[in-house]
Amino acid sequence: MSDDTPETQSGLQRRTVLTGMAGILATGMAPAIGQEKITLRYLGTAVNQDKAIAEKFEKDTGIKIQYVAVTTDDVTKRAVTAPNSFDLIDTEYFSLKKIVPTANLKGIDTKKIKNADKITTLFTKGEVAGKKVGDQGTAPKKVMYLEGEKSKKFSATPTQFMTLIPTVYNADTLGIRPDLIKRPINSWAELLNPEFKGKAAILNIPSIGIMDAAMVVEAKGLYKYPDKGNMTKAEIDLTIKTLIEAKKAGQFRALWKDFNESVNLMASGEVVIQSMWSPAVTAVRTKGIACNFQPLKEGYRAWAAGFGVPATLSGKKLDGAYEFINWFLDGWAGAYLNRQGYYSAVLDTAKARMEAYEWAYWMEGKPASQDIKSPNGDVLAKTGSVRDGGSYEQRMGGIACWNAIMDENEYMVRKWNEFVAA
């Protein structure tokens, strides 16, 4: 940004216009706020916005959380175009490359975060249990710190100011219907195996879908990418070509864009193998339908989300946002999320709020010593069963790449449209 002033100026003008728009949006969306009670508008995807978390937080602190649920892509769009329409953002690390240069987020002062130094090393150093994990793509450690509170630049080394405070993260893989496939699946290549013609699905969020496709391309031995999360044009061409060929051969039953779509496709049996998110697998299972979050030999595609604070937030609302973040890392929410199959950012505090048998099942990969229930009380796993992918260390240690925004993003989106149109 340092190289051209005109761009900055135009950016500012645009922001002023958009601020006005955001103001209109905000007045429409925020109901009358009481004198002493504050309401935090929490922008994020529906997946992370759990009613129980908001209720518990309000009970504990008296601060209301108002969820604004949009899709992954729209979170970024709102953050860039309407930064005043929310008080707290829950977004993925890979989106930061787009949001941070707009200066719409302010660095979070780790001195005000009680458990900041307990955040898992996966984020701060890119390590799990002392071992480095794959850092292809936008690994959180690359975008974790800002040079200063109001900086538009990432810092390669730890500083006092974090871009996002991690909330949940996981490593994604393929979801399968073992009852309909009836044989072991162990490679990403199976997604394009003609055996599942007309019964496979892939994610229609280009920046994530192409990473899954890249995992398949590597698994089939077609090509080895130097960095799957930052492809060259030729690499994008190759990846999309593979997808188009599969589509023309009738491989895909559907593409899916949001959580519920993926759950419906799988639960209805329209699809037996697809790229999937862990809580979606849990959701299929709670319907009493067999569904595996299948560990694969090539490893996982990881993602991580975190809380960010808009640059314009101040006063009571800013304090409220910090209070929420601190509360969130304090264990109750972490335990709640761990029980849904996510991982929480501060493991110690979550552990303290979980039963020993739950911790053993979810985090240590041990067989359940009694029935494992979801936070709503549905049985997720019977006594004796083991979590897919094993322990935290096995799963998160097996990360091959991270969700990413590529330098050639525009070209990639264009080619992705070509895939959809083919």
Added chain:
Amino acid sequence: MSTHTVRTEPVEVPARLRQAQPERAVSAWWQAAPFTAVFAVFFLVPLALVVMVSFWNFNEYELIPGFTLRNYFNIFEGCSHLTDNGDLCVTLSTYLSTLKFCLLVWGITLLLGFAVAYFLAFHVRSPGVQTALFVLCTVPFWTSNVIRMISWVPLLGRNGLINQGLVGSGIASQPVEWLLFSDFSVVLAFVHLYTMFMIVPIFNSMMRIDRSLLEAASDSGASGWQTLWNVIIPLSKTGILIGSIFVITIVMGDFVTIGVMGGQQIASVGKIIQVQTSYLQFPLAAANAVLLLAVVLMIIWGLTRLVDIRKEL
């Protein structure tokens, strides 16, 4: 009303009143002002902005004002030759697929809508029953668009009701796959959703047909088909045209129906625009929108060549 007064005044009104004329003209402007303002604020200004932005440059996170044709070149990039897979370029194949749906849906909704309107207008004698049946036609509109679409999924799916019936009764040995997430399901949903937009205007113009014309036709010895072809259809042209404009503009811009019913695998111009806006490629999306608008306007212009709406109304 006001134009009428203004036009006749100079002929018969003496000089004393002629002074008041400018005042009246001003009041006429005031009367037109609210609609002009609404039209300007909600249509002309946004449209001008879209056209303007379509010439801007952009990067990952901001729009850069300026003048570039890059976005338009981008749309047609690669259109001079086939892709590696032997397809037309994205833009052409997307427009072809969108136009295909447009034509199919237009044809089917026209036939269905005309038949329903004909029945309501000429076969149902009692106005009470007419109203009741008319309200019945609006029942699908009591729930949201998306819910109406999604309700097809358990019906048409691989393990859906229809397939269960087909396999259960032995008609098919395997579930029929093309019922869902296919061109078929997209057209079906469109017809389900939008036939009403044909029924209403066609019914409306049919109700205005002077019944004595039909009697005259019958007295002159015209058969039912001849009356339909030579009397009713020409006199329902306005309704048909208005209905066609509704259906065509909706289908050309749609991305939700094609997305949900086509399993997100079928391209539509609207979908491309939506993907581009969600990646903050607003100038590209704006250029696409301008192109789409031009295509739709051309279709509508063509249609209005066939029927002079103003004369007919």
